[in-house]
Amino acid sequence: LPICAMKGAGLQDRDVIVWLPPDYDRDKTTRYPVLYMHDGQNVIDPATSSFGVDWQIDETADALIKKKTLPPFIVVGIYNTSDRFKEYTPGETGDAYVRFVVNSVKPFIDSTYRTKRDRKNTIVGGSSAGGIISFMIVWEHPEIFSKAICMSPAFKSPGSLAMNFDYVKIVAASKKREDVFFYIDNGGIGLESQLQPGIDEMINALKAKGYKEQRDFVYIVDSNARHFEADWAKRFPNALTLVLRK
Numbered sequence: 001l002p003i004c005a006m007k008g009a010g011l012q013d014r015d016v017i018v019w020l021p022p023d024y025d026r027d028k029t030t031r032y033p034v035l036y037m038h039d040g041q042n043v044i045d046p047a048t049s050s051f052g053v054d055w056q057i058d059e060t061a062d063a064l065i066k067k068k069t070l071p072p073f074i075v076v077g078i079y080n081t082s083d084r085f086k087e088y089t090p091g092e093t094g095d096a097y098v099r100f101v102v103n104s105v106k107p108f109i110d111s112t113y114r115t116k117r118d119r120k121n122t123i124v125g126g127s128s129a130g131g132i133i134s135f136m137i138v139w140e141h142p143e144i145f146s147k148a149i150c151m152s153p154a155f156k157s158p159g160s161l162a163m164n165f166d167y168v169k170i171v172a173a174s175k176k177r178e179d180v181f182f183y184i185d186n187g188g189i190g191l192e193s194q195l196q197p198g199i200d201e202m203i204n205a206l207k208a209k210g211y212k213e214q215r216d217f218v219y220i221v222d223s224n225a226r227h228f229e230a231d232w233a234k235r236f237p238n239a240l241t242l243v244l245r246k
Contacts, residue, residue, distance in 0.1 A: 001044065006108070008100030010093065012081040016105060018113065019044060019058050021065055021072035031114045033073040033244065035149075036101065038088060038126035038133060040077025042229055056233045064237060070244050076109055080130075088129035089154070090136065090165045097133065102141050123243055125149030125183075127232045128195075132167055135182060135202075139170075142177040147246060149183045149239045151232045155202040158194035168201045176209045181246045182217040183239045187225025195227075218242055 002018045017040055021032060041048040043057045057075055064070040078101065086093035101124070110117050122145050124134045131153025138148040156166040186192050186199050203219055211217055220238070225231040 004108075006100075006104060008096060008104055010096035011087065011100055012083055014040075014079040014081055016040065016079065016108075017044065017077040018109070019061065019075040019077070020113070021074065022062060023072060024074075024114075029114075030072070031116045033071070033121035033123065034076060034106075034109060034113075034115050035073055035240075035244075036076045036078060036105065036109075036122075036124045036145075038078055038080065038124075038130035039084075040079040043075070043077045057236065060233075060237050060240065064240065069241060073244060074109075074113060074115060076105065078105060085129055085163065088126070088133040089157075089163065090132075090167055090170065094133065094136065098137055098140060101137060102144055106144065119144055119146040123147045123149070125151070125239070125243075127151035127153075127229075128191075128227065129154050131184075136167065138180050138182070139174075139177060142180050146179060147181045147183075147243050149243055150185075151183075151235065151239065152186050152192055152195060152227055153184060153199065153202075154195055156198035158191070158198070166198075168198060168205050171202065172205045172208070176211075180216070181243065182206070183220075183243050184217060185220040185222070185235055185239070187227060187231055188221065188223035189226045191227040192225065 003015055005013055006016050007013050037043045065072050087097040109115060124137045124145050126134045131150035132155055134148040135150050138145045155168050157164050186196060206217055
């Protein structure tokens with residue numbers, strides 16, 4: 001996997017990895033959609049993953065592309081840092097991270113790889129705090145990103161956290177974003193149940209804005225799932241398929 005160190009203003013430096021689809025080197029003319037993933041060290045390699053379990057995105061993407069279930073696409077994994085929670089939630093550091101993804105990472109990827117640069121083919125995804133920052137990136141930059149995978153997203157801070165934020169209020173108070181799509185899911189065990197009220201509120205806020213389930217967003221609950229990489233990995237093939245086919 002190609003890997004590079006990247007700097008963002010007001011942020012710690014971090015590595016960014018790129019997974020290329022099976023035919024990338026054979027076909028020198030094709031351009032590809034791009035999926036940007038947060039917690040990049042957890043998405044492809046169990047050796048770099050925080051908990052020794054990865055999302056298996058490489059195996060999942062490879063299998064879906066070879067079966068022709070999905071068109072070939074590029075995956076970009078943006079590593080997190082020790083400031084992960086501040087980077088992935090509303091606030092000054094979160095704003096700096098959004099700018100870093102939009103103004104540094106995407107232009108670098110577009111200039112280095114054969115990407116489809118338009119918003120329709122620019123997707124972002126993550127889990128937990130990575131789920132809310134994915135939603136934020138689409139909501140705040142719908143001219144650049146059109147779709148987000150938000151797995152077990154922390155749309156507002158659960159009671160167990162010292163930090164306090166509520167992105168539902170921001171969405172409810174802002175104008176509707178046109179032609180966007182959100183995949184939202186959650187499990188039911190442990191922290192998942194603490195995140196549920198914020199997810200319920202966000203779904204209601206989207207509906208109040210006129211967004212229609214299945215057309216503008218999908219919402220999936222797996223009541224037996226935990227807040228863990230292996231559980232997100234199980235739901236990921238379906239999430240990818242829904243988002244990339246949209």
